[in-house]
Amino acid sequence: MVLASPPADDGASALQRMLGDNVITTTLEKMWNWARSWSFWPLSYGCNCCPIEMMAAGGARFDIARFGYEVFRAVPRQADLLVVAGPITLKMAPVVKRVYEQMPSPKWVLAMGNCATSGGPFRDGYSILPGADSLFKVDIYVPGCPPRPEALFHGLLELKRRVERGEY
Amino acid sequence: MDASALDGLLADLHASAPGGLEVRRDGACTLLQAAPADLPVVMRLLREQAGLNYLANLTAVDRGESFEVVYHLFRIPADGAQVVVKCRVPRAEPRLPSVVALYPTADWQEREVYDLMGVIFDGHPNLVRVLLPDDFVGHPLRKDFKVTAT
Ligand code: SF4
Numbered sequence: 001m002v003l004a005s006p007p008a009d010d011g012a013s014a015l016q017r018m019l020g021d022n023v024i025t026t027t028l029e030k031m032w033n034w035a036r037s038w039s040f041w042p043l044s045y046g047c048n049c050c051p052i053e054m055m056a057a058g059g060a061r062f063d064i065a066r067f068g069y070e071v072f073r074a075v076p077r078q079a080d081l082l083v084v085a086g087p088i089t090l091k092m093a094p095v096v097k098r099v100y101e102q103m104p105s106p107k108w109v110l111a112m113g114n115c116a117t118s119g120g121p122f123r124d125g126y127s128i129l130p131g132a133d134s135l136f137k138v139d140i141y142v143p144g145c146p147p148r149p150e151a152l153f154h155g156l157l158e159l160k161r162r163v164e165r166g167e168y
Numbered sequence: 169m170d171a172s173a174l175d176g177l178l179a180d181l182h183a184s185a186p187g188g189l190e191v192r193r194d195g196a197c198t199l200l201q202a203a204p205a206d207l208p209v210v211m212r213l214l215r216e217q218a219g220l221n222y223l224a225n226l227t228a229v230d231r232g233e234s235f236e237v238v239y240h241l242f243r244i245p246a247d248g249a250q251v252v253v254k255c256r257v258p259r260a261e262p263r264l265p266s267v268v269a270l271y272p273t274a275d276w277q278e279r280e281v282y283d284l285m286g287v288i289f290d291g292h293p294n295l296v297r298v299l300l301p302d303d304f305v306g307h308p309l310r311k312d313f314k315v316t317a318t
Contacts, residue, residue, distance in 0.1 A: 091301045126308040126315050127300055 029166065036080065036106070037163040039068045040156065043079035043103065045096060047086030050113040050146040054085050057149035064149075069156055076102035081159075084132040085146075087115035087122050097135050106168060110140045110155055117141045139168065174198055174251070177218050184209045199252045207255050208265050211239070215270055219243055220251055223271035226278060228285040230311045235262050235287055257287060266292040284309040 016025055044054060057064045064070045073079040076099045088096055100109070111132045114120035119130035132138050139162070142155035162168055182189055187203025189210070202210045214220045220241035229236045239253040257264050266289035267274045278289040279298040286307035289295055297304065306313055 090304065091299065094301075124315060126313070127304075 033163055033166050037160040039071070040081040040108070040159070041071045041073050041079045042069060042081045042083045042110075043073050043076055043099070045082065045084050045086065045088075045099070046112075047115070050085035050115065053146045053149055054083065054112065054152065057152050062149040062153070064153070064156075067153065067156060067160070076100070077104065079103055080107050082107065082109045083112055084109065084116040084138075085112040087120060088129045088132060088135065090127050090129065093129055093135060096132075100136050108139045108159055108163070108168065109136060110142065110152075110159060111138045112142045112152060112155070113147055114143060114145045117143055120145060174218060177213060180217065181210060181213055184213060196248055197250045197252060199254065201254045201256075204255055204257050204264050207253070208267065208270070210253065211267050211270055214241055214251060214253070218249075218251070220249065223267070223273045223277075226274055226281065228281045228287055228309075230285065230309065231256065232259070232311070234258050235285060237264055237281065237287060239267070262287045263290055264288070265290050266295075268292055283307070286310060 019025070044051065046054065056062055058070060058072065069081075076082075080103065082100055082103065084096070100107075109132065111117045115122060115128075116132045116138075119125075119128050122128040123130050129135065140155045140159045142151050144151050147155075178191065181200070185202055185206035187206045189203075189206070190201035192199040192201075200210065220243055222242045222244045223239060224242050225238075225240040227238050229238065234256040237255045237257065239255075241251045241253065243249045255264060262285075264287060266278055268278065268289075269291070275293070276298055278292050279295060281287050282289060282292075282295050283297040283299050284307055296302065300308070308315075
C-alpha cells in the first residue's frame with residue numbers, strides 16, 4: 001500500500017521502484033496525517049437541536065464509526081476535533097475558548113449548523129456570538145438548521161481530505 | 169384554591185395590606201394585586217395560612233412607567249389551587265422586598281428578573297446576574313433596551 005505518491009522524479013520514487021511492493025516508504029508526517037485523518041476524536045459542544053443530529057450520526061443508522069470518528073470525548077485533553085454544534089452565548093464564550101485552548105495540537109474546529117456558522121436565528125439577539133469563528137479559527141462550516149448527519153459526514157470527510165494532505 | 173378557604177383569609181389580607189389589595193377571580197385562579205411594601209406580609213399569610221407552599225414561577229413584565237413582578241403560588245401536594253400575586257414597582261425606582269427567606273425557589277428567579285429586567289430585590293442573599301455575563305451592560309428584556317453589535 002502506498003500512502004501518497006511522491007513527485008515522479010525524486011529519489012524516493014526511485015527507491016520505491018527498487019523496493020517494489022514489499023516495503024513502503026513515506027515520511028513520518030504523512031503517516032501521522034493519514035492516521036489522524038481516519039481517527040478524529042471529537043469533543044462535542046452543543047445546545048440541544050444540532051447535537052440531536054450529531055447523536056443520530058453516532059447511532060446505528062448513520063454510524064459515524066464507519067469513518068473512525070466515533071470516539072466522542074468529554075475531555076478536551078483527549079480530543080483533536082471540536083465540533084461546535086449550537087450557538088455560543090456570551091456567558092459560555094470564555095469557557096468554550098478555554099476548552100479549545102486545552103486541546104492538544106494539532107486540532108481542528110468544525111462549525112455544525114447555522115448557529116455555529118453565523119449565529120443563526122439568534123444572531124440579532126443580545127446574548128449570542130455571531131459564529132464560532134469570532135472565538136477561534138474554524139476549519140469546516142456545515143450549514144443547516146440542523147444539518148442532517150450526512151451533511152456532518154460530508155464536512156468530516158472534507159476535513160479528512162485536508163488533514164491527509166497536511167493542509168491545516 | 170377553593171373560594172371559601174381564601175375568603176376566610178381575605179379579611180386578614182386586606183387588614184394587613186394598608187397599601188390596598190385588589191382581588192380578582194378567574195376560574196380556579198385567584199389574582200391579588202398588592203402594593204410593594206405589603207408584599208412580604210401578603211406572601212407570608214398566603215404561605216402560612218392558605219398553605220400555598222410552592223412558588224413555581226416568578227417573572228416580570230415591562231409596563232412602561234412601571235415593572236410588574238408576578239408570583240405564581242401553588243400547593244404541594246398539588247390540589248389545583250393557584251394564586252397569582254402581582255406587584256408594580258415604578259421604573260425610576262424598581263425595588264421590591266425579596267421573598268427568598270419565605271420561598272427558597274425565588275432565589276434564582278429573582279436573580280433572573282434582576283438580570284433581564286433590572287428589578288432590585290432588597291434582602292436577596294446573592295443578587296448577581298445569572299444568565300448573562302457579569303460585565304453585561306443593561307437589562308435586555310426592558311422594552312427600551314437596544315442591542316449593540318457583539
Ligand atoms: S443551527 Fe438550528 S438546529 Fe442548529 S443549534 Fe442552531 S437553531 Fe439549533
